[in-house]
Amino acid sequence: MKYSRELALKSKPGLIEKIILYIGLAVFYIYGVFWCIARRNSVRSVSDVLRVFYYDFLRLRREHVLIEKLAERELVTISVNPCPILKLSLLLRIDTRYSCRLISETVCRMVLKCLNPNLVFVRDYSYIRPYSSGCREKIYLLRSS
Incomplete structure (x- = not known):
């Protein structure tokens, strides 16, 4: 769902x-943290990320995760789920580029590091709701030394 450019979202929230x-x-x-306790180091491949991170941890339905790329070391997705952070951001009139960086990105990076220390999470803030039809994320596996 795209929103009009006239929607005034604050990039700097108040207290x-x-x-x-x-x-x-x-x-x-x-x-x-509690979810990670039983799942530490449970991801061996990028295809495991789709199942363990998106479907198990985030509890997204398969139809809400569009796969742009699934390669040996890289996964690129667009999430189109009913997102609680998006709903909260719109309710508070806060720019999702602020709220998602603070809430979602912080926790997603922590969880992915718990699943496999070589996983890297990158969100594409030029393709994020409500400015786009979904939220694009890239997760890739660093080469282990």
Whole structure:
């Protein structure tokens, strides 16, 4: 779903909005930590990431994860799920480039490092909702030394 450019989203939230966002971060982070306890080092390949990270951890449905690229060392997806961070951001009128970097990216990087220390998470902030039809992410596997 695209939103009009006239939608005024704040790139710098006020104190109340920051408190709400940090509560969201804390809740998601705690979930991520407890989820990781039983799954440490459980990802061996990029194809495992799709199942373990997107379907198990994020609990996304298969139809909500569009696969742009799935190679031996790289996965590029576009998520089109009903996203709680997007909903919160629109409710608070906060730019998702701020809220997703704070909440989602922080926790996703931590969880992926837990699953495999060689995984790298990159979000494409030029292709993120509500400015685009989905959120593009790239996860790749560094070569182990």
